[in-house]
């Protein structure tokens with residue numbers, strides 16, 4: 799279960815965007831979260847599993863071209879007072895991409911530091927394989943049944 803993810807764990811937290819465009823309502827306009835502006839979708843979950851929040855379009859809005867921003871980027875924005883710089887990555891500590899509480903987010907200054915964090919988790923997982931806590935069934939890893 800622990801290692802039963804996508805082909806590369808970093809993909810789980812990388813800030814990839816997709817091209818889904820939806821007109822919508824609300825959100826992080828000039829500091830006002832989720833204020834309804836027009837009828838539509840305030841948020842949706844993209845194909846990478848991230849919640850995208852409507853922020854409005856045009857000058858003064860926090861939205862990107864399509865008017866949306868990933869929620870974890872908005873939460874980090876509120877925390878550090880700026881958007882991410884190039885190379886920075888917001889990591890979901892518990893692996894749940896929809897758990898965007900600030901305490902579940904960690905800002906890495908580079909992709910390689912982010913990868914190191916994921917690698918360290920895999921090292922620990924392999925240690926747990928050695929200890930029998932995680933078992934391999936020939937195709938996937940599972941948590942061993944506790945006796």
Ligand SMILES: [Zn+2]
Nearest residue numbers: 808811889890
């Ligand atoms: Zn991550």
